[in-house]
Amino acid sequence: MKLTINGKVLDRDLPEDMPLLWALRDEFDLPGTKFGCGVAQCGACTVHVDGAPVRACITPIGSLDGAKITTIEAIAQTPQGKALQKAWLEIDVMQCGYCQAGQIMSAAALLKDTPKPTDADIDAAMDGNLCRCATYQRIRAAIKSAAGMAVADTREV
Amino acid sequence: MDDFQPSRRLFLVSGVAAGGGLLIGFGASRTEAQAAAAQMTDYVAVAPDGTVTIRAKNPEVGQGVKTMLPMLIAEEMDADWTKVRIESAPVNESVYGNQTAGGSTTTPTNYDPMRRVGAVVRSMFVQAAAEQLKVNGAALTTAKGVVTHKASGKTLAYGQLAAAAAKITPPDPKVMVLKDPSEFTIIGKTQAGYDSPKIVEGKPIFGIDTVVPGMKYAVLAKPPVYGAKFRSANLDAIKNLPGVTHVFTLSGSGDFKGLQDGVAIVADKWWYAKSARDQLEVVWDETLGAPHDTATYAAQAEALLKGSGETIRSKGDVKAALAGAAKTVEAVYDTPFIAHVALEPQNCTAKVAGDTVEIWAPTQAPGSGRKLVAKALGIAEDKITVHMVRGGGGFGRRLENDYMVEAAAIAQKAGVPVKLLWTREDDVAYDFFRPGNSHRLQAGLDTDGKLIAYRAHGVTYGRGGKPTQGAGIIPHDFPQQVAPNFGLEQSLIETLIPTGYLRAPSSNALGFVHECFLDEVAHAAGKDPFDFRLELIAARQALPPETPNGRAPGYNFNRIKAVLDDLKVRSGWGKTELPKGVGMGMATYFSHRGYFAEVAKVKVDSDGNWRVLKVWAVGDVGSVIINPSGARNQVEGSVMDGIGEMLHEITFEKGRAVQTNFHEIPMIRMSAAPQVEVHFILSDNPPTGLGEPALPPVIPAVCNAIFAATGIRIRKLPLLPETLVAAKA
Incomplete structure (x- = not known):
C-alpha cells in the first residue's frame, strides 16, 4: 500500500479498509491527527486529501491511491497553515487543545479557497469541527486574523 | 477540599543532584545544560544557562493550570518568564498535596502556597549571591532571573548561582513575605498556554499519544448495563483475527469504581483490536437493568x-x-x-513488571486512580508510578479512573504494556x-x-x-x-x-x-x-x-x-x-x-x-x-x-x-x-x-x-x- 503523506511516499503492507486515521497515528507516527468519534461527526481527524478537508476516521486507505495527503504536522508548509498557527497562538485560542489540529486543517482548507471568508463562510466550513471546550469565538477571530481581516464577529447581535 | 500548605518537608530534598526523577514525562526534551540543572525544591530546577524548570502540580485538562501554577512560583522567585519551561509534576501527594483537578479548587488552594514556593527559591538565590558578593542580602534586589547589588552595580544571574543556591537550607515558607500585588510582573498579565505551540503543530502531548516500547493496543467490551454479568462470547473466533495477540475476560470486582466484567482484546495496533471487537459477540446477563427506563x-x-x-x-x-x-x-x-463527552476518548497506557506498575493517564485525579489500581491489582501503592498526561478535556469525567484500572489489569494479564483506548460509543455507554x-x-x-x-x-x-x-x-x-x-x-x-x-x-x-x-x-x-x-x-x-x-x-x-x-x-x-x-x-x-x-x-x-x-x-x-x-x-x-x-x-x-x-x-x-x-x-x-x-x-x-x-x-x-x-x- 503506497501513500503520499506530507510529500513523502510511504510504502507499507496494510489492509485497504484501514481508516487513514489509524494508518497515520499507529503506522506512520503522525499522531497529530486526533480520534474523537470514528463516524465523521467531530472533525478532530481532519486532514487534507488533494487540498480538500477530509475526515480521516472514515476514509479507507485503499481509496487514496495517487492522492496527496497533508496532515497537521506539515500544514506549516502552506501559507494558510502557517498564518493560522501564528494567529491561533496570538489569540490564545486553546483550552484543552485536542480538537485544534482538526480546526486548523478545516480552516486552512477554507482560506485556500476563500481567502477573505465571511462569518457565514466560517460557519459553513467549521460546523463539522466540534470544540468541546467551545473556543469558537477565538477560532473565528483567529481565522479572520490569519486572513488579514478585522476580527470582529459581524453576525447579528 | 483540603487546603494545602507547603511545609519545610517540601524543600528538604534540595541539592545539586538533578537526575533522579526530576524531569519525568514523555516528550520532555532536555538540553545538556538543563540536565545539569540544580534542583532548588520539588518544584523548581535552575540550569547553568538560566533555564528555569517549574513543575505544575495539578493535572491539565484544558483549564490552564499547567501555565497558571508556574506563573505563581515564577512571580515570587522573580524568574525570567521567557526562560521558564514547565513540566507536570510527578504524582506524589505526600510531597505536592492534593493533585486533583476538580471543583475549581486549584486556584484557591494553591494561590498562596505556590507563591511561597517562589519566595523561598528567591531567598535562596539572594543568600547565595550575598555570600558570593560578601554583602548583606538586604542590599540585593532581584528581577527577571538576576540578582543585583545596586551599590556596586554587580549582578549575578540565577543560572550562575544555581549550584550554590541549591545547597542552601530552604527557609520556612510560612515566614516568607510575599509581594504586594502592585509589584506583580507575571501574575495578572496574560501568559500564553505553555503547550500551545506544540498543539498547533500536532505534537504528541495528549494521553492518547503515549507510546512505550513493546506496547500493544487494547479495547475492552464492557456490559452495556452497569454491573451486568458476562455469560459467554465467541472468544476463540476472535483470537484468530488479524493482528490480535490476546483475548481474555476480566472479572468484575463488585466494587462500584473497580473492574467490571469485560472482554479485553489486545492487538498489534488499535485498529486491529477495534476491528476484532466489531466481530465480538458477547452474551451478558442484563436482567438487573430491566426496571431502569427513562x-x-x-x-x-x-x-x-x-x-x-x-x-x-x-x-x-x-x-x-x-x-x-x-x-x-x-x-x-x-x-x-446528560453525558460528559470530553473530546479525547478515555484512554490509559500501563506497564506492569512483576510487582511494579507504571501508568500514563489523562486523568483529573491521579492519586485516587493509583489507589484503585493498587486495590484491583493487589500491588502496593508505592510500587505504582502514575504520570499525569495532558487530557483532551475533563469536565469531571476524568475524576473517575475506570480506564486506569482497566489498562493496568489488561497489561498485567497480557504480560505486555498496553494502551487501552475506548471508542466514542464506549465513552457514552460507560459514562458516569x-x-x-x-x-x-x-x-x-x-x-x-x-x-x-x-x-x-x-x-x-x-x-x-x-x-x-x-x-x-x-x-x-x-x-x-x-x-x-x-x-x-x-x-x-x-x-x-x-x-x-x-x-x-x-x-x-x-x-x-x-x-x-x-x-x-x-x-x-x-x-x-x-x-x-x-x-x-x-x-x-x-x-x-x-x-x-x-x-x-x-x-x-x-x-x-x-x-x-x-x-x-x-x-x-x-x-x-x-x-x-x-x-x-x-x-x-x-x-x-x-x-x-x-x-x-x-x-x-x-x-x-x-x-x-x-x-x-x-x-x-x-x-x-x-x-x-x-x-x-x-x-x-x-x-x-x-x-x-x-x-x-x-x-x-x-x-x-x-x-x-x-x-x-x-x-x-x-x-x-x-x-x-x-x-x-x-x-x-x-x-x-x-x-x-x-x-x-x-x-x-x-x-x-x-x-x-x-x-x-x-x-x-x-x-x-x-x-x-x-x-x-
Whole structure:
C-alpha cells in the first residue's frame, strides 16, 4: 500500500479498509491527527486529501491511491497553515487543545479557497469541527486574523 | 477540599543532584545544560544557562493550570518568564498535596502556597549571591532571573548561582513575605498556554499519544448495563483475527469504581483490536437493568412530587407562609441525564513488571486512580508510578479512573504494556452521567410583591437510600437566604445508572431550575427580574449573615450586588429596543466560590429555532485574575458549554443508554456559538477558580430570554424547537 503523506511516499503492507486515521497515528507516527468519534461527526481527524478537508476516521486507505495527503504536522508548509498557527497562538485560542489540529486543517482548507471568508463562510466550513471546550469565538477571530481581516464577529447581535 | 500548605518537608530534598526523577514525562526534551540543572525544591530546577524548570502540580485538562501554577512560583522567585519551561509534576501527594483537578479548587488552594514556593527559591538565590558578593542580602534586589547589588552595580544571574543556591537550607515558607500585588510582573498579565505551540503543530502531548516500547493496543467490551454479568462470547473466533495477540475476560470486582466484567482484546495496533471487537459477540446477563427506563423514572418522579420529601433545610414555617401569602407561584421543572463527552476518548497506557506498575493517564485525579489500581491489582501503592498526561478535556469525567484500572489489569494479564483506548460509543455507554432531576417549586409573595416563602422539592437519584455521585439536592443560596420562610426537600429514585460530576455539578441543573423559577416569581410580583433580586439583596444586606451551606466562605450579598449592578449597565438591560422574536434574560448563581451573573440575548424564529446572539458575563472571583486571557477563555467556554448542555439528553432503556455518538448527541458548534463578553469585578477577596462558576447562570439566562421573546416558559430540558412550536400552538 503506497501513500503520499506530507510529500513523502510511504510504502507499507496494510489492509485497504484501514481508516487513514489509524494508518497515520499507529503506522506512520503522525499522531497529530486526533480520534474523537470514528463516524465523521467531530472533525478532530481532519486532514487534507488533494487540498480538500477530509475526515480521516472514515476514509479507507485503499481509496487514496495517487492522492496527496497533508496532515497537521506539515500544514506549516502552506501559507494558510502557517498564518493560522501564528494567529491561533496570538489569540490564545486553546483550552484543552485536542480538537485544534482538526480546526486548523478545516480552516486552512477554507482560506485556500476563500481567502477573505465571511462569518457565514466560517460557519459553513467549521460546523463539522466540534470544540468541546467551545473556543469558537477565538477560532473565528483567529481565522479572520490569519486572513488579514478585522476580527470582529459581524453576525447579528 | 483540603487546603494545602507547603511545609519545610517540601524543600528538604534540595541539592545539586538533578537526575533522579526530576524531569519525568514523555516528550520532555532536555538540553545538556538543563540536565545539569540544580534542583532548588520539588518544584523548581535552575540550569547553568538560566533555564528555569517549574513543575505544575495539578493535572491539565484544558483549564490552564499547567501555565497558571508556574506563573505563581515564577512571580515570587522573580524568574525570567521567557526562560521558564514547565513540566507536570510527578504524582506524589505526600510531597505536592492534593493533585486533583476538580471543583475549581486549584486556584484557591494553591494561590498562596505556590507563591511561597517562589519566595523561598528567591531567598535562596539572594543568600547565595550575598555570600558570593560578601554583602548583606538586604542590599540585593532581584528581577527577571538576576540578582543585583545596586551599590556596586554587580549582578549575578540565577543560572550562575544555581549550584550554590541549591545547597542552601530552604527557609520556612510560612515566614516568607510575599509581594504586594502592585509589584506583580507575571501574575495578572496574560501568559500564553505553555503547550500551545506544540498543539498547533500536532505534537504528541495528549494521553492518547503515549507510546512505550513493546506496547500493544487494547479495547475492552464492557456490559452495556452497569454491573451486568458476562455469560459467554465467541472468544476463540476472535483470537484468530488479524493482528490480535490476546483475548481474555476480566472479572468484575463488585466494587462500584473497580473492574467490571469485560472482554479485553489486545492487538498489534488499535485498529486491529477495534476491528476484532466489531466481530465480538458477547452474551451478558442484563436482567438487573430491566426496571431502569427513562419513562419509568419520569413516572416515579411525577408520583414522588405529589408528596413531600425528606427535609434537607428549613427556616421559619414555609407551609404556613405559603398558605397566608397574597400571591403564590408554583411550577415543576425537569432536567435530563446528560453525558460528559470530553473530546479525547478515555484512554490509559500501563506497564506492569512483576510487582511494579507504571501508568500514563489523562486523568483529573491521579492519586485516587493509583489507589484503585493498587486495590484491583493487589500491588502496593508505592510500587505504582502514575504520570499525569495532558487530557483532551475533563469536565469531571476524568475524576473517575475506570480506564486506569482497566489498562493496568489488561497489561498485567497480557504480560505486555498496553494502551487501552475506548471508542466514542464506549465513552457514552460507560459514562458516569450527569443525573437528571425533577423539582416542584412554590413561592409566596406578600402584598408588596416581596418574597416571603420559598419551597422546593427535588426528586433525584440514589442507591441504597443515599444520593448517587453528583445527584444530591443542595440549596441555591439566593432564595434560601433571602426568603424568611424556606423549605428544601429531597426524594430519591433508586437507580443503577452510574452518575458523576459534570462541570459545576448539581449547580449546572439547579441554576436552571431555581433561576428560571425566580424569573417567574419576579414577573408574578410585577417586577423587573434585576430589580426583584436587587431589592431582596438590599433587604438581606441589613441582616446578619447565615451559616453557609458548608461551602466556605459563604454567600456574600455585597459581592453579588456589585456583579448585578455592573451587569445591568453593561448589558444595556431595559434600555435596548428589541425586534420581534428577540428577548433578553438574566440569571445569577453562586458556585465554586465564584459570583456570576449573566444576560443572554436570544432570537427565536417561527419554527421554534432559537439562537443565542450574545451573552454578557460578569463575575467576581477575587482580587486578581491570574492569567487574564486564560480566565476569559474559561468563562467564554463555560457559557457556550452551558448552552450546549441544553441540546441533548441521554435516555435509558432497560438500563442501557440509548444514544451512542455525536449524531445522537447534539453539541454546540461554530454557527450556534454566540458572542460572549466577559468582565471581572476585582474585589478584596482571595482569588478563586474559573473552571465552573460561569456555567450555571447561562442556562436560565437563555431560558428567561426565550420567555421574554415568546412568552413561553421553558421548564424542561433539552430545549428542542418542537417544544417551542408546541407551546405556541
